[in-house]
Amino acid sequence: MIDHAHDLASVQAATERLLTAVGALDNAAVTQSSRLPGWTRGHVLAHLARNADALVNVLEGRPMYVSGEARDADIEAGAPRPLDVQLADVRDSAARFQEASRAPQDWSRTVELRNGITDRAARVPFRRWVEVELHHVDLGIGYELEDLPADFTEREIDFLARRFSGHQDVPATNLVAEDGRSWTTGGGAEGGPVLVEGPAADLLGWLAGRRDGAGLRVKGGALPALPPL
Incomplete structure (x- = not known):
């Protein structure tokens, strides 16, 4: 709420x-x-x-x-x-x-x-x-992204994951933070599901266009290219 x-x-x-x-x-x-x-x-x-x-x-x-x-x-x-x-x-x-x-x-x-x-x-x-x-x-x-309040980081990941949900250029993607929190996004493009794992700060950085995803682990395909915000 x-x-x-x-x-x-x-x-x-x-x-x-x-x-x-x-x-x-x-x-x-x-x-x-x-x-x-x-x-x-x-x-x-x-x-x-x-x-x-x-x-x-x-x-x-x-x-x-x-x-x-x-x-x-x-x-x-x-x-x-x-x-x-x-x-x-x-x-x-x-x-x-x-x-x-x-x-x-x-x-x-x-x-x-x-x-x-x-x-x-x-x-x-x-x-x-x-x-x-x-x-x-x-x-x-x-x-840095690591300095952001934890509740903010979680909510912004959730917001951006919803924003890209169903996007025609993003395959089905599962996001998993190191503490076990998870989100789904994409699904409008062929391929996937792609699993993207890593620190919450790196997940946020990638979703928000602030990092290239180098700190993330990817399985099931390449790291999806996200559209600009």
Whole structure:
């Protein structure tokens, strides 16, 4: 069962971890490359701030972004800002998201995200939690997939496994973590079932496009090529 109040508290804790870590950087570090191709750390921070505001739009019944072009332009414009401005923007936008989330509302309603994707309002806080945690890793400043909260890792693996379930390009695939937790995904392409085993962090990294799967053990075929998120 989705607990949006728990997820909002987790978002706040994850945001504080990120702000503390980023606060130890300097202006030069913000201009350096992140782990995301073509993005500096400034791009990642600008995206995090604009994503918080975009999710406020979602909760308040407005389009998430004016357009894809406007979203990209805002990130590009925000990327070169100095560290103190980046920190203030991430902090202030996060506060706006928390404020909007505390407003009385029907958490069971359906809301619209980007590209026509819909979801329950109650899942919006978890989606924000995903943004903060994975992009903290993307900054490449010492926070790794292994450092993510265990409950977050399990839920995000489950979310991504469901996302790829039945995908026409992914064969039937069974995922098994070292502690015995398991998931199924794919099934829309010929072949399989493929068994993919390994640490939960590596499973998440592969599913989320953050790792190439080198740390995983594969049986029954090759490691499936996953479509972009």
